[in-house]
Amino acid sequence: MIKTPTYWAERGWRAVLLLPLSVLWAIGSLVRDSLARPARATVPVVCIGNLGAGGTGKTPIVSWLYDNLASRGWQPVILSRGYGGQLRGPVWVDGTVHTADDCGDEPLMMADTRDVVVARDRVAGARMIEARGLHDVIIMDDGLQNPHLEKQVRVGVFDGGFGIGNGWLIPAGPLRTGWRKGLSMLNLVIINGADSSGIGARIGDQLPVHHVTTQIDQDVVDSFAGTPLLAFAGIGRPARMFDSLQAAGAQIAQRLSFADHHPYSAHDLTRIQEEAHRHGAEMITTHKDWIRLPGDWRERVSLLPVSIQPDDAEALLQAIETGLHSPDPDASKQAASAGST
Incomplete structure (x- = not known):
C-alpha cells in the first residue's frame, strides 16, 4: 500500500x-x-x-x-x-x-x-x-x-x-x-x-x-465538543476526512495519515495511542479504517460514519x-x- x-x-x-x-x-x-x-x-x-x-x-x-x-x-x-x-x-x-x-x-x-x-x-x-x-x-x-x-x-x-x-x-x-x-x-x-x-x-x-457531497455524522462530532481529537486515516485522501471534521467543529489536536488500505501494525497502533495520550485526545477514524483494527482496538477508537x-x-x-x-x-x-x- x-x-x-x-x-x-x-x-x-x-x-x-x-x-x-x-x-x-x-x-x-x-x-x-x-x-x-x-x-x-x-x-x-x-x-x-x-x-x-x-x-x-x-x-x-x-x-x-x-x-x-x-x-x-x-x-x-x-x-x-x-x-x-x-x-x-x-x-x-x-x-x-x-x-x-x-x-x-x-x-x-x-x-x-x-x-x-x-x-x-x-x-x-x-x-x-x-x-x-x-x-x-x-x-x-x-x-x-x-x-x-x-x-x-x-x-x-x-x-x-x-x-x-x-x-x-x-x-x-x-x-x-x-x-x-x-x-x-x-x-x-x-x-x-x-x-x-x-x-x-x-x-x-x-x-x-x-x-x-460527503457528509459526516454531526452527532458524533458534537459528542466530542470541547474534547481534543487525534484523527487518523488510511484512505485515498485523508485530508478530506480531516478537513470535514474540522469544518464540522471538531477540535483536532493531531492528524495522522496512512496509505490507502494500510494494514495497521502493532507499532502503528502504539504510535497512535502515544500521540493521543500526549495531546490528551480521543482517537477517531473512518469506518473503513476502524474495520481494519484489531477487535480490542475497536473499543478504544471512535468511528466516524460518512454518507453522500x-x-x-x-x-x-x-x-x-x-x-x-x-x-x-x-x-x-x-x-x-x-x-x-
Whole structure:
C-alpha cells in the first residue's frame, strides 16, 4: 500500500522522469484490452469507478446506490475485487466469518447490511451471483478498466478537489486510462465535493455530470465538543476526512495519515495511542479504517460514519435506471445524455 504521490498533482521533474514508464503502461493496457473477450452477465451491471488511481469516494456512493436501488424495488448485489484481501473468491462476504485481511476493508464494511461478493475474476463473481438467482442488478465497485465483464452503466467518480491531477498516465500521473479514451468509456460522471479543480468545466457537455457531497455524522462530532481529537486515516485522501471534521467543529489536536488500505501494525497502533495520550485526545477514524483494527482496538477508537448527498438524487437514480433497462451500453449512454440538464 502506498500513499498518493504528491507529484501526481503537477507536471514536475519527478513526473517527467516517469513518462517512459507511462508509455509502457499504455501499451500494456492496449494489449490487454485487445485480447479481452467481454462476457455478459444475465443481469445488468452498473460500474462505479474512476479513471485514475487514488481515492475519489467511490465506496460511499456504491453504498448509497445499493440502498436507494433497493428502496425502489431492485434486488442489488455488490461485486468487488476485494482489494487488500487474501481471498481470490468468488465468495459471499460474511461479516461474522470474514475479516478485512480475508476480503478487504471496503467489502467487509459494506457487507454489514448489504449483499457483497468478492472475486478477483469479476466474471466468475457474476456467475456466482447468477447461480444464486436472487439479484437483478450487479453494482460493480471499481473496475472500469476491467475489460472482461460488460457493463450497462459506467459511472466515473472524480474528486472535485483533485480532478485528474497532472493528467498523465500511471506512474507519471494518476490516470489508468487516457483522458479522451476514459471519457468515451463513461455514461455519466459524479463529482464528489466542491469542484475546485475545474473538472466539471473540462468535461463540459460531453457527459451528464452529477454532484455529490460527503457528509459526516454531526452527532458524533458534537459528542466530542470541547474534547481534543487525534484523527487518523488510511484512505485515498485523508485530508478530506480531516478537513470535514474540522469544518464540522471538531477540535483536532493531531492528524495522522496512512496509505490507502494500510494494514495497521502493532507499532502503528502504539504510535497512535502515544500521540493521543500526549495531546490528551480521543482517537477517531473512518469506518473503513476502524474495520481494519484489531477487535480490542475497536473499543478504544471512535468511528466516524460518512454518507453522500447528491444535489439531485432523483435525477441521478433515473439516469442509472435508464441505463440498466437498456441492453446496449452505447444506447444507455445516449439516453443518459438526452436526459441530462
